[in-house]
Amino acid sequence: MKVEITVNGEKKIADVSPETTLLKMLRDEFDLTGAKLGCDVGDCGTCTVVVDGESVNSCLMLAARASGSEVLTIEGLATFQKLHPVQQKFEDLGALQCGYCGPGMIMSAKNLLDKNKSPSVDEIRDALAGNLCRCTGYTKMIEAIQEAAKEINTTNAL
Amino acid sequence: MVTRNKDLQKTTESLLKKKDSQAPSKKPVSVPGDNPVIYPLDLPESDARLQTPAVGARATRPDGRLHGLGQTKYIDDMSFPHMIHAKILRSEYAHAKIISIDTSAAEAIPGVLATLVGDEIPVNTFGPTFQDQPVLADTIVRHKGDGVAAVAAVNEQIAADALEKIKVVYEPLEAVFDPQEALKDSAPKIHGDKTNIYTSKIIKKGDVEKGLAESDHIFQRQYSTQMVEHVPIEPHASIALWDGNGRVSVWSSLGRITLGREDLSRTLSLPQSKIRLIGTIVGGNFGGKNEITNEPILALLSKKTGRPVKCVFTRGDEFISSTIRHPFVMDYTTGVNNDGKIIARKIKLILDGGAYCSWTGTTIGKGSILAAGPYNIDNLFVESYAVYTNKTTTGAMRGFGAPQVCFAYESQMDEIAEKLGIDPLELRLKNAFTEGSASPTSQQLQSVVLKESLKQASDRFGWKEWKK
Amino acid sequence: MIKRGKGMACMWYPIGFTVAANASAATVKVNTDGTATVLTGTVETGQGALTVLGQIAAQTLGIATDDVHVVSADTDSTPMDTGAIASRTTYVTGNAIVLAAEKAREILFEAAAPLLNVRPEQLEAVDKKIRVLSFPDRFLPIDKVVAHAENTLGKPSIGSASYNPPTVEMDPETGQGKPFNAYVYATQIADVEVDDETGEVEVKKITAVHDCGTPINPMLVEGQIQGGISMGVGFALQEEILFKDGTQINPNLTNYIMPTSLDMPELEVELVDNYDPTGPFGAKGAGEPTAVPTAAAIMNAIYDAVGVRITNLPATAEKVLAAIQEKNKAVA
Numbered sequence: 013m014k015v016e017i018t019v020n021g022e023k024k025i026a027d028v029s030p031e032t033t034l035l036k037m038l039r040d041e042f043d044l045t046g047a048k049l050g051c052d053v054g055d056c057g058t059c060t061v062v063v064d065g066e067s068v069n070s071c072l073m074l075a076a077r078a079s080g081s082e083v084l085t086i087e088g089l090a091t092f093q094k095l096h097p098v099q100q101k102f103e104d105l106g107a108l109q110c111g112y113c114g115p116g117m118i119m120s121a122k123n124l125l126d127k128n129k130s131p132s133v134d135e136i137r138d139a140l141a142g143n144l145c146r147c148t149g150y151t152k153m154i155e156a157i158q159e160a161a162k163e164i165n166t167t168n169a170l
Numbered sequence: 171m172v173t174r175n176k177d178l179q180k181t182t183e184s185l186l187k188k189k190d191s192q193a194p195s196k197k198p199v200s201v202p203g204d205n206p207v208i209y210p211l212d213l214p215e216s217d218a219r220l221q222t223p224a225v226g227a228r229a230t231r232p233d234g235r236l237h238g239l240g241q242t243k244y245i246d247d248m249s250f251p252h253m254i255h256a257k258i259l260r261s262e263y264a265h266a267k268i269i270s271i272d273t274s275a276a277e278a279i280p281g282v283l284a285t286l287v288g289d290e291i292p293v294n295t296f297g298p299t300f301q302d303q304p305v306l307a308d309t310i311v312r313h314k315g316d317g318v319a320a321v322a323a324v325n326e327q328i329a330a331d332a333l334e335k336i337k338v339v340y341e342p343l344e345a346v347f348d349p350q351e352a353l354k355d356s357a358p359k360i361h362g363d364k365t366n367i368y369t370s371k372i373i374k375k376g377d378v379e380k381g382l383a384e385s386d387h388i389f390q391r392q393y394s395t396q397m398v399e400h401v402p403i404e405p406h407a408s409i410a411l412w413d414g415n416g417r418v419s420v421w422s423s424l425g426r427i428t429l430g431r432e433d434l435s436r437t438l439s440l441p442q443s444k445i446r447l448i449g450t451i452v453g454g455n456f457g458g459k460n461e462i463t464n465e466p467i468l469a470l471l472s473k474k475t476g477r478p479v480k481c482v483f484t485r486g487d488e489f490i491s492s493t494i495r496h497p498f499v500m501d502y503t504t505g506v507n508n509d510g511k512i513i514a515r516k517i518k519l520i521l522d523g524g525a526y527c528s529w530t531g532t533t534i535g536k537g538s539i540l541a542a543g544p545y546n547i548d549n550l551f552v553e554s555y556a557v558y559t560n561k562t563t564t565g566a567m568r569g570f571g572a573p574q575v576c577f578a579y580e581s582q583m584d585e586i587a588e589k590l591g592i593d594p595l596e597l598r599l600k601n602a603f604t605e606g607s608a609s610p611t612s613q614q615l616q617s618v619v620l621k622e623s624l625k626q627a628s629d630r631f632g633w634k635e636w637k638k
Numbered sequence: 639m640i641k642r643g644k645g646m647a648c649m650w651y652p653i654g655f656t657v658a659a660n661a662s663a664a665t666v667k668v669n670t671d672g673t674a675t676v677l678t679g680t681v682e683t684g685q686g687a688l689t690v691l692g693q694i695a696a697q698t699l700g701i702a703t704d705d706v707h708v709v710s711a712d713t714d715s716t717p718m719d720t721g722a723i724a725s726r727t728t729y730v731t732g733n734a735i736v737l738a739a740e741k742a743r744e745i746l747f748e749a750a751a752p753l754l755n756v757r758p759e760q761l762e763a764v765d766k767k768i769r770v771l772s773f774p775d776r777f778l779p780i781d782k783v784v785a786h787a788e789n790t791l792g793k794p795s796i797g798s799a800s801y802n803p804p805t806v807e808m809d810p811e812t813g814q815g816k817p818f819n820a821y822v823y824a825t826q827i828a829d830v831e832v833d834d835e836t837g838e839v840e841v842k843k844i845t846a847v848h849d850c851g852t853p854i855n856p857m858l859v860e861g862q863i864q865g866g867i868s869m870g871v872g873f874a875l876q877e878e879i880l881f882k883d884g885t886q887i888n889p890n891l892t893n894y895i896m897p898t899s900l901d902m903p904e905l906e907v908e909l910v911d912n913y914d915p916t917g918p919f920g921a922k923g924a925g926e927p928t929a930v931p932t933a934a935a936i937m938n939a940i941y942d943a944v945g946v947r948i949t950n951l952p953a954t955a956e957k958v959l960a961a962i963q964e965k966n967k968a969v970a
Contacts, residue, residue: 046240
C-alpha cells in the first residue's frame with residue numbers, strides 16, 4: 013500500500029505491506045536509521061520519533077496510520093551550521109555512552125522542550141520515563157536537558 | 171519502585187486510533203530515498219578536546235556527536251546488496267535428547283534460501299574456558315535458549331515463519347533447575363555422568379576454625395542473589411559475508427574481536443588469516459557481548475547462499491539465549507572480637523552456573539578472592555562451587571561475582587556493627603585495608619585508598635549529622 | 639508510614655583477568671602535521687575507550703585529544719587485544735599505548751636532538767613541541783620534527799608495543815598468589831525511604847566516592863559511576879529473571895523491570911585522589927566496580943529504616959513488606 017508522509021520537512025512516498033511499522037518504513041524505505049529497534053513492543057523507546065508534535069514509539073505505529081502526518085526524526089534536528097541545543101548539550105556533557113538509546117532519548121527531550129520551556133527535574137524524568145538507558149543512569153541526560161532549556165530560553169530572549 | 175511511564179504508550183495508542191482523513195500536504199512529492207539528510211558541517215570542537223595536557227581533560231567523545239545525530243552505524247543500521255536475514259530456532263525443552271531435525275518443510279517456503287543445523291558446523295563447540303557449548307545443539311539441548319536450527323531468508327518475516335516449519339523430535343530428559351539440588355548425587359547430570367560441579371575454588375589463610383573458636387562473637391547468615399540480564403539496548407547483532415576468495419568478513423557487536431576471531435577460526439575450521447572480524451560501536455555490553463553467539467552460523471549460511479547474512483536478536487533471544495548474571499548462594503560465618511576486630515571468616519559460595527560454563531571460571535575466581543571484603547582478616551577460608559543447571563547460561567556481567575559477595579559481606583558488617591554497638595563507619599575503618607595490607611591471597615596491596623573513600627563519602631553524605 | 643534510613647557499603651575490585659594473560663598490543667603513528675593515529679584491537683562499547691585511549695596517546699606525545707584518531711576493532715588492521723572486559727581497557731590497553739607512543743616519541747627525540755644541540759634523553763614532548771627539559775624556550779614544533787624525521791631522515795615516527803599485567807599463579811590448595819596487578823576501592827552511601835505499609839523502597843540519594851587512580855577523563859568516569867549505580871539500583875530492588883520449569887516467564891522489558899529515569903536517585907559522585915604508579919599516568923579503571931556496592935548500601939539503608947534485613951535480592955516491595963510483617967508478628 014502507498015504511504016505519503018512528510019519526514020523532516022520533506023514529502024516522501026513509500027509502497028509498503030500493511031503490517032509495516034513506521035519504524036520499519038523510516039529505516040528500510042527512507043534509510044533513516046537514527047531511530048532504532050530495541051524491543052519491538054514499545055518498552056524501550058529507542059525508536060522514538062515525533063509525529064504531528066507528539067513523541068511516539070515508531071515500532072508500535074503502523075506506517076499506514078502515519079500517512080499524511082508530519083514526522084520528525086533525529087536526522088531532522090540539526091542544520092548545516094548547528095546542532096539542536098539538546099544534541100549539543102548531550103555531546104558537551106557526555107550524556108550518551110553507547111548511544112543506542114540516544115536518538116529516541118533526544119527526540120523525547122526535544123518534544124518536551126517544545127511544550128515546556130523550563131521543565132523541572134521531575135518533569136524531565138517524566139518525559140524520559142519511556143526511554144530506557146542502561147549505560148548512564150540518566151543523570152547527565154537530565155543535566156543536559158536543563159542546560160539545553162536554558163540555552164533555548166536565552167536565545168529566544170535575545 | 172515498579173514504575174513505567176505509560177504516557178508515551180498512551181500517546182502512541184491515541185495516534186494509532188487517529189483517522190486516516192488528514193489532508194496530504196501540498197508540497198511536491200519526491201521519489202523515496204532521494205532526499206539528502208542534512209548533516210551539520212564544520213562544528214567547533216570543545217576546548218577540552220583541544221587542550222594540552224590531554225590527561226585529566228573533560229574531553230568530549232568523538233563518537234558522542236554521531237550518537238546524538240543518529241549517525242553512528244550499529245550493525246542493524248548496516249546493509250549490503252543482496253543481504254538476507256537469519257533467525258534461530260530455540261529448544262522446546264530445558265533438557266532433552268535431539269532425535270531428529272527435519273528442515274525440508276522450511277526450505278520449501280519461497281524466499282527461504284538456506285537452513286543450518288549443528289552437525290553441519292565443522293567444530294560445533296565453543297566457550298572461553300571450557301568448550302562445552304554447541305553453536306547449534308545437535309545431540310542434546312541443555313536449556314531452552316539452546317539454538318537447534320537456523321534459517322536464512324530474503325526477509326526476517328519469512329525466516330521467522332520458516333522456523334515454525336522445522337520439525338524437531340526430542341526425547342525429554344530429567345532436568346534440574348536449583349543449584350543446591352544439582353549438587354546432589356541423585357541429580358540428573360547435565361554434562362558427562364559424574365557431577366554437575368564444574369569448577370571450584372579454595373582460598374585459605376591462617377586457621378579459620380581456631381580463629382572462630384577464639385572470637386568473642388560469631389555471626390552466621392546465608393545470603394542469596396537472583397539472575398539478572400545485561401539488557402544492552404542494542405540486542406546482539408552480526409552480519410557475515412563469505413567472499414569468492416573463501417574469506418569471511420563478519421561485522422559483529424562483540425566486545426572482544428581477538429578472541430572472537432579465534433572462536434570463528436576454530437568452529438569454522440578456517441585459518442585466522444581467512445577471517446576478518448570487525449567490531450562496530452557496540453550498543454551496550456556490560457559483559458554480555460564477550461563471546462560469539464550467532465557469528466559462525468551466519469558465516470556458514472553466507473557460504474551456503476553466497477549472500478551477506480544478517481541476524482539481530484529479538485529482545486526475547488537476548489534474554490533466553492545470551493548469558494546472564496550468576497545467582498549466588500552465600501554462607502558467611504564471621505568471628506569478631508568485642509572491639510570490632512574481625513578475627514576469622516568462613517565462606518561458602520554456590521554459583522548457579524546455568525547450562526554452560528561461559529565466563530564462570532572468572533566469576534568464581536573474582537568472587538572467591540573478593541568474598542571476604544576489603545578487610546584485614548588473618549584467618550580465612552573460602553570455598554566456592556559452580557554447578558550446572560538447565561537454565562540460561564550464566565557468564566560475564568559487570569563485576570564478575572563482586573556485586574553478589576559485596577551484598578553479603580557488607581550486609582554482615584552492618585549486623586556486626588549493630589550487635590557490638592559500633593558505628594558502621596567506625597567498624598569498617600577498624601578493619602579496612604590500608605597501604606601494604608595483605609589480601610586474602612597474601613598479595614601486598616598498593617595504592618590503597620579505602621579509608622579515604624570511606625571518610626570522603628561519609629563527609630559528603632553527612633553520615634554523622636544525618637537524621638531520620 | 640514513610641521511614642527513612644541510611645546505609646553504607648565499601649568494596650575492592652581488581653583490574654584485568656585473574657592470573658590469566660590478558661595482553662593488549664597497540665600501534666601509534668605520528669603524522670607529519672603533528673597529529674597521530676592509534677591502532678587498537680579493543681572495542682568501543684559505550685565506556686569511552688576511543689576517547690580515553692586517545693587522551694593517553696595525546697599525553698604521551700604532548701598533543702591534544704583532538705589531534706589523535708583512534709582506529710579500533712578490525713582484525714585485518716588492528717593489533718591483538720583482550721577486549722572490552724574486566725575493567726581493563728584504560729589500564730592494560732592504556733599501558734600498551736603509552737609504551738607504543740613512547741617508541742614513536744623516541745624517534746622524534748632522536749631526530750630533534752642534533753637540531754637542538756642536546757642528547758635525546760634531554761628532550762620532552764609537551765604543548766605540541768619537542769622541548770629541551772628545563773629550557774622551555776628551546777624547542778621545535780612537533781610537526782616540524784615529525785616531517786624532518788620522516789621526509790628528511792627517512793625515519794617515520796611509529797611505535798608498536800604490548801602490555802600484560804604481571805601476576806603470580808594462585809596455589810591450587812590455598813589460593814595464595816598474586817592474581818592481579820591493581821585494585822580499586824570505593825564507598826557508596828544510600829539514603830532511602832521505605833513505606834512500611836507497602837514495602838516500597840525509594841532510593842532518595844546515593845553518595846559514591848570511587849578510586850580509579852588518575853581519572854584520564856573525569857567526565858567519563860562520572861558517567862561510569864552514575865551508570866553503574868543505576869545497574870546497582872536495579873539489582874537491589876527490581877531486576878530478576880523469573881523461571882517456571884526452566885522457562886523464563888519474563889523475557890521482555892514489559893515484565894523485567896529495570897531502572898527508568900523515575901527510579902534514579904539524586905547522585906553525589908566524587909573521586910578519591912590517587913595515583914597508581916603501575917597504570918598509564920597513574921590510572922587504574924572504573925567500569926565494573928561502580929555497580930558493586932550499590933545493592934549492599936541500599937539493603938543496609940532499608941534495615942536502618944525499618945529494621946528488616948533482606949538476605950535475598952531483589953528487595954521487591956512484596957519481599958520487604960513480608961519481612962516487615964514477619965518482624966511485627968515476632969514483636970507482638
